[in-house]
Amino acid sequence: MLTSNSVIEWIDVNEQTKRFERILWVSPDRKKVLLFSLSEDKANPVIVDAEELEEALSDKRAIKRTEDPFLRLNKPDPEKKKHEYSKRDFYWSLIEHMVKDEPDVFDPTLRAALIKDVVEKK
DSSP: OTTTTTEEOOOOOOOOOOEEEEEEEEESHHHHHHHSSSSSSSSOOOEEEEEHHHHHTTTSEEEOOOOOOTGHHHHHHHTTTHHHHHHHHHHHHHHHHHHTTTTGGGSSSOOOOHHHHHHOOO
């Protein structure tokens, strides 16, 4: 079953590096999946057919990781000062409503309009 926040590792015997993608969103009808590359520096989310991803998992061209190799990046850092967390929380409050607007927030054009709106209100 495909679920949001799952990490997919792509298996390619010809490539020397591992390629990872995270499922950001699954459509309500479960026919579309939005993936985001965790391996590229400048990646944009892409929408794929859920059936194609399920096929890749079934054919062992990809695996759904049971453990998130990127989870360590999400842990609180005790070295950060309280004001750094306050600053983060403030900026999160500005964009929280926008981030929850799925799947529109993943479209660069729509996201730009949402960001522009936040900047104008600030």
